[in-house]
Amino acid sequence: MKKNILKNNAVQSLIASLLCIFLGLLIGYIVLLLINPDGAWNSIVEVMKNFLHAKKAARQLRNFGTTLVRTAPLLMCALSVLFAYKVGLFNIGAAGQYVAGVCASLYAALAWGWSWFPCLIFALLAGALLGAIVGLLKAYCNVNEVISGIMLNWIALYLTNMMLSKVKEVASPYTLHLKTTAPQAILPSLGLGSLFSDNEYVTIAVPLAIITAIVVEVVLDRTKFGYELKATGNNRNAAKYAGMAEQRNIILTLVIAGGLAGIGGAMFYLTDLEQWSCTATSVPGMGFNGIAATFLGGLNPIGTIFASYFIQHITDGGTNVDLSMYSAQISDLISSIIIYLCGFVLFIKQMMNKSIARHEEAQAHRAKLAAEAAGKEGGEK
Amino acid sequence: MLLLIQYTLIFASVLILVALGGCFSEHSGVINLGLEGIMVIGALGGALMMRFLPAGFSAFGIVMLTLLAAILFGVAYSSLLAVACINLKADQTIVGTALNMLGTAGATVLVKAMNTAANPNDHSSEIMYIEPKKAFIMNIGGFEFNWFMLIAILMLVLAYITLYRTKFGLRLMACGEHPQAADSVGINVFKMRWAGVLISGMLGGLGGICYILAGVSSWKFENGVAGFGFLALAVMIFGQWKPQRIALAALLFGFFRALSNVYFGFDWLMSLNIPGSVYNMLPYIISLLVLALTSKKSRAPKAEGIPYDKGMR
Numbered sequence: 298m299k300k301n302i303l304k305n306n307a308v309q310s311l312i313a314s315l316l317c318i319f320l321g322l323l324i325g326y327i328v329l330l331l332i333n334p335d336g337a338w339n340s341i342v343e344v345m346k347n348f349l350h351a352k353k354a355a356r357q358l359r360n361f362g363t364t365l366v367r368t369a370p371l372l373m374c375a376l377s378v379l380f381a382y383k384v385g386l387f388n389i390g391a392a393g394q395y396v397a398g399v400c401a402s403l404y405a406a407l408a409w410g411w412s413w414f415p416c417l418i419f420a421l422l423a424g425a426l427l428g429a430i431v432g433l434l435k436a437y438c439n440v441n442e443v444i445s446g447i448m449l450n451w452i453a454l455y456l457t458n459m460m461l462s463k464v465k466e467v468a469s470p471y472t473l474h475l476k477t478t479a480p481q482a483i484l485p486s487l488g489l490g491s492l493f494s495d496n497e498y499v500t501i502a503v504p505l506a507i508i509t510a511i512v513v514e515v516v517l518d519r520t521k522f523g524y525e526l527k528a529t530g531n532n533r534n535a536a537k538y539a540g541m542a543e544q545r546n547i548i549l550t551l552v553i554a555g556g557l558a559g560i561g562g563a564m565f566y567l568t569d570l571e572q573w574s575c576t577a578t579s580v581p582g583m584g585f586n587g588i589a590a591t592f593l594g595g596l597n598p599i600g601t602i603f604a605s606y607f608i609q610h611i612t613d614g615g616t617n618v619d620l621s622m623y624s625a626q627i628s629d630l631i632s633s634i635i636i637y638l639c640g641f642v643l644f645i646k647q648m649m650n651k652s653i654a655r656h657e658e659a660q661a662h663r664a665k666l667a668a669e670a671a672g673k674e675g676g677e678k
Numbered sequence: 679m680l681l682l683i684q685y686t687l688i689f690a691s692v693l694i695l696v697a698l699g700g701c702f703s704e705h706s707g708v709i710n711l712g713l714e715g716i717m718v719i720g721a722l723g724g725a726l727m728m729r730f731l732p733a734g735f736s737a738f739g740i741v742m743l744t745l746l747a748a749i750l751f752g753v754a755y756s757s758l759l760a761v762a763c764i765n766l767k768a769d770q771t772i773v774g775t776a777l778n779m780l781g782t783a784g785a786t787v788l789v790k791a792m793n794t795a796a797n798p799n800d801h802s803s804e805i806m807y808i809e810p811k812k813a814f815i816m817n818i819g820g821f822e823f824n825w826f827m828l829i830a831i832l833m834l835v836l837a838y839i840t841l842y843r844t845k846f847g848l849r850l851m852a853c854g855e856h857p858q859a860a861d862s863v864g865i866n867v868f869k870m871r872w873a874g875v876l877i878s879g880m881l882g883g884l885g886g887i888c889y890i891l892a893g894v895s896s897w898k899f900e901n902g903v904a905g906f907g908f909l910a911l912a913v914m915i916f917g918q919w920k921p922q923r924i925a926l927a928a929l930l931f932g933f934f935r936a937l938s939n940v941y942f943g944f945d946w947l948m949s950l951n952i953p954g955s956v957y958n959m960l961p962y963i964i965s966l967l968v969l970a971l972t973s974k975k976s977r978a979p980k981a982e983g984i985p986y987d988k989g990m991r
Binding site: 332 | 768773776969
């Protein structure tokens with residue numbers, strides 16, 4: 298019998314994600330219509346077009362590169378959330394771990410003059426440290442990782458503001474430019490920039506993030522370590538009974554997740570595309586958008602690569618909307634609607650399986666009836 | 679000193695209201711991580727009411743209408759959580775997180791659009807309410823008494839009575855402890871959980887409008903409510919899901935939050951020369967410490983976070 302393609306889990310995930318995207322954009326469009334019907338369609342098209350907004354091809358390529366530069370850290374945050382989620386932990390602290398990475402890498406680069414590689418490692422360690430705190434609290438004190446993660450997000454934000462104001466420009470709240478103060482800390486481009494109409498911000502961060510996604514996939518799916526982690530996530534007690542160190546696994550998971558988000562912070566700020574504002578009053582959205590990318594990617598590292606790009610694509614596209622009517626946050630709105638809908642993915646899959654099962658049952662029933670009828674005819678003859 | 683007490687009381691009021699909201703939702707069996715978003719939307723409702731209320735209303739009228747708007751917005755918004763988590767059995771953590779992001783993003787988009795429509799050069803997400811704010815405050819010898827302090831106490835008493843002294847409250851708690859058992863004696867678990875979530879929406883909305891009225895006369899909605907929804911959840915856990923203990927926990931947290939607003943009024947604190955960021959961090963650090971010490975022997979409702987499935991016994 299031919300296997301129904303819709304039964305395949307990967308295909309189902311893809312359909313569910315596309316459905317979430319479609320509904321997210323549709324609701325976003327309706328919101329724009331409600332605000333002002335005149336420019337709604339144009340604006341939603343701008344959000345979708347992003348870098349195609351520019352007229353010249355060279356300019357488009359350059360803007361595409363910039364979107365990729367921002368996708369790299371987002372992908373790292375998404376992988377951080379994904380890695381923890383596979384072990385049954387919701388790492389909402391990725392936002393804070395990302396900020397810790399920013400703090401460590403920029404401080405090391407600007408205050409101590411470190412070059413880019415040690416800066417990356419230092420960012421990894423800073424993120425991992427924050428993750429370790431969440432992990433220790435979870436494993437030994439039974440503290441809900443969501444609440445401790447949020448608390449650490451705010452602590453990391455204020456700490457970063459405090460630390461980085463020592464290396465900021467005199468007249469502005471922004472940290473010093475790496476290009477002028479610490480060029481040794483800028484991530485090497487290795488000629489990648491020339492592929493995007495000389496966009497000097499496109500660095501090894503982009504391929505590095507994609508390689509990391511593949512490594513995460515391999516570790517989770519092809520190693521004993523990954524298997525143990527997932528087993529711990531599926532059933533803590535069963536894993537413990539089977540001799541796995543569940544407390545160690547929880548802490549280790551969050552350390553790795555924290556490290557991933559931490560590198561993400563360095564990957565973005567060591568390109569010198571943006572400077573950190575030391576008067577920031579809210580945690581950067583990178584970590585939260587990472588949650589959207591994770592679930593939109595169907596909880597699969599490779600799917601997450603594409604989902605991260607999509608989320609960043611519409612986030613950048615949001616800055617092109619007609620600001621005389623709407624605001625750039627319309628993309629945040631669409632992303633958050635997508636996350637909300639992703640909560641239903643399990644439900645959508647269930648519905649699909651149910652309808653397939655019903656369909657197959659009906660088919661089997663019909664086949665049976667036909668066979669019986671044929672049998673009867675044969676008997677009469 | 680008076681200022682410190684004033685701020686402690688007002689922030690404690692916010693935390694009491696929101697933590698009680700979380701308490702009702704969790705006792706019914708639904709983890710409400712979306713409280714932060716509910717606060718933003720409740721605050722938006724109240725702020726819009728104050729902004730568009732025609733002049734000439736009495737102080738009492740302003741207070742009542744603002745509260746009503748905040749409650750309505752909060753309840754309507756929390757139904758998004760209820761329908762997803764109770765009827766469609768979605769993941770409560772994901773949905774809660776989505777509601778937090780949606781709250782801030784939605785409020786920002788709306789307020790910015792409103793401001794830009796009124797004045798094409800205005801791209802801020804700010805709503806001003808200098809005049810109507812006065813209706814909420816009574817000056818007693820230098821101490822600014824805010825009506826929300828009274829409302830918080832009222833809600834505290836009401837919550838205690840509802841949870842422990844009425845049939846409804848006891849049934850609600852049964853649904854959070856053992857929904858199958860509750861169902862077997864004829865309690866409608868879905869209805870009870872809806873009630874729990876909607877009550878948390880009401881209290882969260884009230885907490886939200888209280889928060890943005892606490893110290894300032896205008897609010898930038900892109901800032902959200904700075905993790906207060908989660909602080910309230912920490913208060914709830916520290917208070918072991920019991921209203922009377924929640925009140926004490928809220929006072930403690932409110933005190934540390936108030937310090938960051940008024941520390942420069944104390945000479946000896948200023949002489950320590952601690953950067954302002956440290957005071958900003960203080961409530962979050964304290965809550966981490968407190969959670970570490972109290973979560974081990976947690977008295978959380980046993981069935982919280984698990985969607986109710988009739989087929990499972």
